Amino acid sequence: MNAMLDTTRNRPLAINGQRLWDSLMEMAKIGATPKGGVCRLALTDLDKQGRDLFVQWAKDAGCSIGIDRMGNVFARRSGRDDSLAPVVTGSHADSQPTGGRFDGIYGVLGGLEVIRTLNDHGVETDRPIEVVIWxxxxxxxxxxxxxxxxxxxxxFSLDYGLSRADVDGKTMGEELQRIGYAGDLPMGKPIHAAFELHIEQGPILENEGITIGVVTAAQGQRWYEVVLTGQESHAGPTPMPSRRDALLGAARCIDLVNRIGLAHAPLACATVGMVQVHPNSRNVIPGRVFFTVDIRHPDDAVLAQMDREVRDGIAKIASELKLETTKLEQIFYYAPVPFDAACVDSVREGAKRFGYSHRDIVSGAGHDACYLAKVAPTAMVFVPCIGGISHNEIEDATPEWIEAGANVLLHAMLGRASR
Incomplete structure (x- = not known):
């Protein structure tokens, strides 16, 4: 049969939208939260349960399972020529502490639904197809x-990855061993093409009434960890002019970061998302504050300018308040990522095949596809999320959007899985 066509109905081959939705809702029971979201932090017992369920479903669909040394899970459907590099899709199964039902896992289960659909219709691809949990x-x-x-x-090096520790000092390597997902596959391998299906995590598609976002690029990002140190002192007897209040300095830095984001609007984003105050006592002037900074922009030159403004501004605030900047470290950076033109075209053609409304879009969030683009031709498919809300328990999407995105993914992958 024509791999692109459901010959029994003379229409494009389509996924089973109800089956995909049911799989998403079943997965959402693992780590379910009171407001309808999920909490499956990476390498916790709940993350293991989600992985186990996916692995069982993938085996039921005839896939073989491989796990590399960072715990990335590869579910493989063989092609006519298994010596060829695979076409890969997938995303992540871990969530934010108050995460939603679709962020990440939609891309994993959307990929699984592609395999299930190919099985349903007896479609054999030239190349293997793999679905990955990163x-x-x-x-x-x-x-x-x-x-x-x-x-x-x-x-990153393997040693760096395995040594990353949580707030309790537990490392990724230790936790992978504990939950049984410390695999033995070597890191990295040839990939013919890669796609990631995801909710937009922003309001553009819904606001414009567009069903499919054809992702052409992703914003660059820089993350920082900052520690301002002053002096703890009694909140009563210490005169205002002689204080060295680290929290006051952090508050001014938070305002600075916000102003930098606004100054480079509309494409810039700048956020302070975490603050830890020491000693965190109501009648003690704070002597030390730790906080994070996250800046983003699709133009690397503008991102570099924002970097200078953050560093210079924090130094100026610390000097004015007689504080020490005991730490200002950039812990994460990647440049803006242009996605592969041919893969992007495959996504666009998939949307056209079904008559879905679509537009080009730049991802404001980071995704595994951004790193994958360094080693393989890569693109992304976005669908709307209600209110543009994500990283929130109330994150939501309609079954129609979920089905449409997976249909586009199916045809983009089929187009690349031939020789």
């Missing part, structure tokens, strides 16, 4: 984000 994409338990796909792409 470990610790979120970076909420182990920083930085996307570390395992970064090791796969050669951005």
């Amino acid at each position: 470990t610790n994409e979120e970076g909420s338990r182990f920083a930085p984000a996307m570390v395992a796909s970064g090791v796969f792409a050669g951005v």
